[in-house]
Amino acid sequence: MASTFDSPRTTFRAIGDASGNASRRSTSSMSTFQLPSPGSKETSTNLDFNTNFDLSFAQQSGPTPYALREHQRRFALFLEPCSNSRFYSSIEKFNDKVFRTLGPNQAQNYTPHISIIDSLVLTRGEEWENRWEAVQDLQDTVEETIRDLAPQMQSPIFEGLGIVDKPEKALVIGLRSSDSYNELVRRLNRTMYDKHRVKANMRPMNRLHLAYDKHHPLNDDKLAQLQEMANETIAAEDLVWHRVPFDIVLYEVMLESQVTGVRHQMAELGRWRVVDGVSKLPTATPTNFFMPASIVGTIKVMMTRWKLQSGKKRLRKEWKAIDTRLQSKLLTAV
Secondary structure, rough: OOOOOOOOOEEEEOOOHHHHHHHHHHHHHOOEEEEOOOOOOOOOOOOOOOOOOOOOOOOOOOOOOHHOOEEEEEEEEEEEEEOOOHHHHHHHHHHHHHHHOOOOOOOHHHHOOEEEEOEEEEEOOOOOOOOOOHHHHHHHHHHHHHHHHHHHHOOEEEEEEEEEEEOOOOOEEEEEEOOOOHHHHHHHHHHHHHHHOOOOOOOOOOOOEEEOOOOOOHHHHHHHHHHHHHHOOOOOHHHOOOOOOOEEEEEEEOOOOOOOEEEEEEEEEEEEEEOOOOOOOOOOOOOOOOOOHHHHHHHHHHHHHHHHHHHHHHHHHHHHHHHHHHHHHHHHHO
């Protein structure tokens, strides 16, 4: 019989309440089972099995995800490389290679993405007919804002592939995103807070995680192996030359995986293309990921001034030489 987990990184599949209720009803009648006493006729040995076995189900510490969803729903807003792009496929290939050789990590619980906001939790309204009006307002606001800002949204600028220590040790692709994504969150908060008193927290959008594990932090040797594998596998040049199409995707988190390496179950509520990926020349020169952009800018200004000062000194020397030759010619003429 085929296994439910057909691939190492399979997606969680929710099991309906109906099957769970049926199984509980079938076992409720035999929650306590007692073996016959040693003196009974059914006993074939003289061993004492006078023991009660409690087969009742363990009590859950909290509400089930489905019961919780009746009161609260959780959403995520991602900037994702297009799934049919070479860049996206190379990251998935990297994830599979890492899973088989070095084991799972928490980056594999998601599809490749850049988080725009932290998870947003919406609570059911008091009026039954409009109990999930906030969800519809969220979708409408995201769609309308993207329609206005899409011409300004640009591909994230590649700043390197390397290892970071905070908030946990991780292998990441360093990025720099345009301010249009900040404006998207500002407009989203303006609408959602005024109507529902809900505020989304903006993420830095400065990295795309390739490998990390909060429960079992990755050591330096493993991170070095991961970086070497990433350099060999991931098509970072497509990101450098802005050839990667990007979508903004709104998800509802249906079931969060508790198993490292197994994808969370998320329902897609909307997808909007914001970067077409046809640009062939980068708008900015990629900088060293391990050097802050402010320092890089300062160095560029200093180099420009140094070249300017050097040019002025050279010009002064040349003018002095020309002035000396002119003076000698004048004296000869006199």
